Amino acid sequence: MRLLNDIVERAFMVVAGSLFAIFIACIFYQVIARNYLRISVGWTDEVALMCFVWSVFLGAAVAVRRQVHYVVDILPARFVTATNTLKLFGTLACIPVIYVLVVHGYTYTGMGWRRLSVSLGLPLAYVFAAIPVAGVAMVLFLAEVIGDDIRRLRAGTPPPPSDEVV
Numbered sequence: 001m002r003l004l005n006d007i008v009e010r011a012f013m014v015v016a017g018s019l020f021a022i023f024i025a026c027i028f029y030q031v032i033a034r035n036y037l038r039i040s041v042g043w044t045d046e047v048a049l050m051c052f053v054w055s056v057f058l059g060a061a062v063a064v065r066r067q068v069h070y071v072v073d074i075l076p077a078r079f080v081t082a083t084n085t086l087k088l089f090g091t092l093a094c095i096p097v098i099y100v101l102v103v104h105g106y107t108y109t110g111m112g113w114r115r116l117s118v119s120l121g122l123p124l125a126y127v128f129a130a131i132p133v134a135g136v137a138m139v140l141f142l143a144e145v146i147g148d149d150i151r152r153l154r155a156g157t158p159p160p161p162s163d164e165v166v
Contacts, residue, residue, distance in 0.1 A: 005144050008137055009062050016058040023051040042119040050127050057134035064094065065141035067160075077158060084153040091142065091149050098138045105131030 026048040033041045063069050071090075075083050109132060112125030152159060 001140075001144050001147070005065060005140055008140060009065055012058040012062050012137065016055040016062070019051040019055040019058075023048050023055065026051070046117045046119050046122075053127050054130045057130040058137075061134040061137040061141060064138045065145065067145060080156055080158045081153070084149065084156075084159060087159050088146070088149040088153055091145050094138070094142055098135050098142060101135030101138065102132050105135055 026044040030041055030044040030048070033039050033044075073083075075086070077083070105128070109125050109128040112128040113123050115124045116122065117124060117127075149159075
């Protein structure tokens with residue numbers, strides 16, 4: 001499982017990084033075109049939006065695996081069992097959200113085949129597909145995280161320290 005998730009994470013990071021770079025380039029081109037070339041370029045809005053949506057959802061899936069979503073540490077480090085139990089509970093609480101992303105994202109993507117983008121004329125399903133794709137990846141990543149949480153709870157080892165903002 002860990003090897004598969006490593007491959008998926010690496011692919012997501014490359015794709016999300018590339019799409020974010022395209023997003024920045026489109027916005028830069030749009031600013032230059034409007035302010036200096038005095039032309040309006042309509043397709044840059046849609047391409048930038050599509051790239052941004054995909055990079056955000058792929059990045060959110062990777063964040064599930066790296067466990068870098070918002071975390072509040074409410075117990076001191078010496079309460080290892082309670083901290084591990086709360087961490088597992090928090091991880092399990094992600095399941096309903098991921099269910100919504102996968103099931104309803106799939107439905108939403110299906111509806112997107114009948115809607116076209118204004119400038120490019122592409123079906124919006126290509127944009128909406130980011131939702132269930134990220135949700136499926138989150139299922140894979142969450143399975144690994146839950147397994148790690150359970151092993152840590154059984155062994156009584158403390159969870160890894162969260163990145164603290166001081």
